[in-house]
Amino acid sequence: MRALFPGRFQPPHWGHVYAIREILREVDEVIAAVGSAQFNYIAKDPFTAGERIWMLREALREGRVDLSRVIIVPIPNVENNLEWLGRVKSYVPPFHVVYTGNPFVALLFRQAGYEVRQQPLYRRDLYSSTRVRDLIIRRDPKWEELVPASVAAIIKQVGGEERLRIASLGEAEPHMW
Numbered sequence: 003m004r005a006l007f008p009g010r011f012q013p014p015h016w017g018h019v020y021a022i023r024e025i026l027r028e029v030d031e032v033i034a035a036v037g038s039a040q041f042n043y044i045a046k047d048p049f050t051a052g053e054r055i056w057m058l059r060e061a062l063r064e065g066r067v068d069l070s071r072v073i074i075v076p077i078p079n080v081e082n083n084l085e086w087l088g089r090v091k092s093y094v095p096p097f098h099v100v101y102t103g104n105p106f107v108a109l110l111f112r113q114a115g116y117e118v119r120q121q122p123l124y125r126r127d128l129y130s131s132t133r134v135r136d137l138i139i140r141r142d143p144k145w146e147e148l149v150p151a152s153v154a155a156i157i158k159q160v161g162g163e164e165r166l167r168i169a170s171l172g173e174a175e176p177h178m179w
C-alpha cells in the first residue's frame with residue numbers, strides 16, 4: 003500500500019521525519035508531495051522546491067528512514083482546488099490513503115473518495131516550520147534544534163537565514179517590492 007503525505011516542508015523539521023517514520027509503520031511506501039512548489043523567496047515559502055526536496059531527503063537519511071520507500075514529488079498549486087486534486091493524481095504514482103493534519107486537505111481527499119488518516123503529531127507545540135522560520139527571522143539560534151543538522155547545514159549553505167529575513171521585510175513593506 004502507498005500513502006500520500008502532502009506538505010510545504012518550508013523547511014523540513016524533526017516532526018516531518020517522525021511523521022514519515024510513523025506512516026511507514028502502516029504502509030509500504032510514502033509519497034511526500036512538496037506542495038506550493040512554484041513559490042520561493044517569500045516569507046511563508048522561502049525555499050525553492052528543489053531545496054526542499056534536497057533538505058527532506060537529507061533529513062530522512064539523518065533520521066535513518068529507508069529512502070527506497072519514500073518518493074518525493076514537487077507539486078505547484080493551482081487556483082481551482084478540484085483541479086489541484088487532479089494535478090496531484092497525475093504527478094504522483096497511485097496511492098490509497100492520505101495522511102494529513104490539514105483539515106482542508108483532508109476534506110478535499112475524503113470527498114474524492116480517499117481514506118484520510120491523521121499521522122501522530124510529534125511535539126507540535128515545538129516542531130512546526132512556522133516556528134523554525136520565526137526563530138530564524140528573530141536570529142534565535144534555537145531554530146537549529148528543531149531541524150536535523152543536515153537541514154541546518156543546507157539552510158546556511160544557501161544563505162537561507164538572510165533570505166528569510168529579507169523576504170520577511172518585503173512582506174512588512176510590500177510597496178518596496
Ligand SMILES: Nc1ncnc2c1ncn2[C@@H]1O[C@H](COP(=O)(O)OP(=O)(O)OP(=O)(O)O)[C@@H](O)[C@H]1O
Pocket residue numbers: 008009010011012016017018020021101102103104121122123124125126129130131132133
Ligand atoms: N510536529 C509534527 N509532528 C507530526 N506531523 C507534523 C508535525 N508538524 C507538521 N506535521 C505534518 O506535516 C505535514 C506537512 O506540514 P507542513 O510542511 O505544512 O509543516 P508545518 O510544520 O505544519 O508547516 P507550517 O508551519 O509552515 O504550516 C502536515 O500534515 C502536518 O500535519
Ligand SMILES: NC(=O)c1ccc[n+]([C@@H]2O[C@H](COP(=O)(O)O)[C@@H](O)[C@H]2O)c1
Pocket residue numbers: 008009010011036037038039078079080081082083084086102103104107
Ligand atoms: N488548490 C491548491 O493548489 C491546493 C489545495 C490544497 C492544498 N494545496 C497545497 O498542498 C500543501 C498542503 O500542505 P499543508 O498541509 O502543509 O498545508 C500546501 O502546499 C498547499 O498549498 C494546494
